Amino acid sequence: xxxxxxxxxxxxxxxxxxxxxxxxxxxxxxxxxxxxxxxxxxxxxxxxxxxxxxxxxxxxxxxxxxxxxxxxxxxxxxxxxxxxxxxxxxxxxxxxxxxxxxxxxxxxxxxxxxxxxxxxxxxxxxxxxxxxxxxxxxxxxxxxxxxxxxxxxxxxxxxxxxxxxxxxxxxxxxxxxxxxxxxxxxxxxxxxxxxxxxxxxxxxxxxxxxxxxxxxxxxxxxxxxxxxxxxxxxxxxxxxxxxxxxxxxxxxxxxxxxxxxxxxxxxxxxxxxxxxxxxx
Ligand code: AMP
Numbered sequence: 001x002x003x004x005x006x007x008x009x010x011x012x013x014x015x016x017x018x019x020x021x022x023x024x025x026x027x028x029x030x031x032x033x034x035x036x037x038x039x040x041x042x043x044x045x046x047x048x049x050x051x052x053x054x055x056x057x058x059x060x061x062x063x064x065x066x067x068x069x070x071x072x073x074x075x076x077x078x079x080x081x082x083x084x085x086x087x088x089x090x091x092x093x094x095x096x097x098x099x100x101x102x103x104x105x106x107x108x109x110x111x112x113x114x115x116x117x118x119x120x121x122x123x124x125x126x127x128x129x130x131x132x133x134x135x136x137x138x139x140x141x142x143x144x145x146x147x148x149x150x151x152x153x154x155x156x157x158x159x160x161x162x163x164x165x166x167x168x169x170x171x172x173x174x175x176x177x178x179x180x181x182x183x184x185x186x187x188x189x190x191x192x193x194x195x196x197x198x199x200x201x202x203x204x205x206x207x208x209x210x211x212x213x214x215x216x217x218x219x220x221x222x223x224x225x226x227x228x229x230x231x232x233x234x235x236x237x238x239x240x241x242x243x244x245x246x247x248x249x250x251x252x253x254x255x256x257x258x259x260x261x262x263x264x265x266x267x268x269x270x271x272x273x274x275x276x277x278x279x280x
Pocket of ligand 1: 186
């Protein structure tokens with residue numbers, strides 16, 4: 001696997017491949033890689049000639065400086081995992097390489113970046129858009145792979161790709177879960193052993209809420225989940241919402257043939273986790 005720290009070197013490598021007609025698959029990450037990330041590498045390798053993975057903890061998408069400071073960083077372990085996955089190239093830039101100036105670009109996503117995660121993490125998606133735009137300009141991928149664990153992020157990236165006429169196909173990949181159902185996340189490593197046990201409640205509550213939503217309605221499901229969370233002193237719910245999976249508008253009542261996704265954000269101790277489940 002080739003490792004690039006500099007934009008110009010990565011661009012030089014990619015230009016050579018593109019001139020030979022090779023397709024580029026791109027997997028942007030913030031590192032502390034796990035099997036969920038590797039599943040994106042595999043998805044890229046399955047459909048693209050060359051796979052580029054970036055590992056970059058993007059400061060502009062953190063609305064909480066303590067969260068940024070504590071975010072796990074393990075570039076050596078990441079490199080090994082990517083090598084084992086036969087990733088072709090790793091882009092590991094510094095913050096000043098990506099942001100040579102402090103200039104902040106403002107994006108307009110209408111309501112999409114103001115609801116759900118956007119409501120609780122103001123500015124988060126603007127930062128995501130800023131870094132994804134930068135990476136798309138550098139890599140100019142044919143396809144870019146994102147996990148549907150970050151469901152709203154996929155919508156934002158789709159909107160961004162359209163706005164910047166990037167031409168990259170945005171591929172949304174399934175959520176990889178631990179054996180107990182917890183969605184894999186770099187943040188899981190920050191949970192204490194007690195918190196980790198408690199976190200396994202999240203997928204169970206989501207599954208039960210889905211069943212209840214389909215049998216007794218969305219309100220019953222919402223009440224059930226918030227009551228169960230309230231019983232846990234170490235847990236705090238930011239939101240649990242039923243939404244249209246295309247535009248993320250809130251759904252209050254199930255309609256025949258209407259697709260619905262249930263999304264939540266929840267604190268386990270000080271660690272904030274997100275997850276979602278498709279209803280139908
Ligand atoms: P992150 O490093 O958390 O920014 O994630 C990088 C990419 O990996 C994003 O597109 C995430 O949605 C995706 N990802 C994170 N966790 C999972 C998972 N459990 N299953 C599939 N994709 C994931």
